[in-house]
Amino acid sequence: MTRQHQILVVDDDPHLRKLLTLQLTQVGYRVLLASNGLEAIALIRSAPPDLVLVDMLMPYSSGLDVLNKLAETGQPIPTILMSAADLPLTQQVVLMASPVNFIAKPFLIETLLAQIDRLLNEAPGPETERPGLANS
DSSP states (O other): OOOOOEEEEEOSOHHHHHHHHHHHHHTTOEEEEESSHHHHHHHHHHSOOSEEEEESSOSSSOHHHHHHHHHHHTOOOOEEEEESOOOHHHHHHHHHHSSOEEEESSOOHHHHHHHHHHHHHHSOSSOOOOTTSOOO
16 A cells, blocks of 8 residues: 655745745645644644654744654654754754754755655655655
8 A cells, every 4th residue: 555755844934835835746745834843843743744844943943843842752754954054063963963864955956855755765664655656
């Protein structure tokens, strides 16, 4: 049995959320949206996604707060942390927080999609596929 992967996009920028929704749905992912960390945590608790794509700096609750809450749940959800602050210190803080992937804004959508595909193919769980792509 197969199903589409569901990705939670968490960013306070409505334009980026819209762009990522368009790009991700075009290649067959289902997308959930949150505009801040508090919304993301509530969505993760109610309907855990297959992958979380989260901005680092947001109002109310940061991307690092979301990572910490994910770690507390014990659910191994692959996560990509996005940030426009592509500084060595930022990356060092991210690496110390948890095993997480990092992508600097702005990024090429192809780079993001490759990272998502790699993480979802590594993730344990039921057989899943992205429509239009054959499982190996």
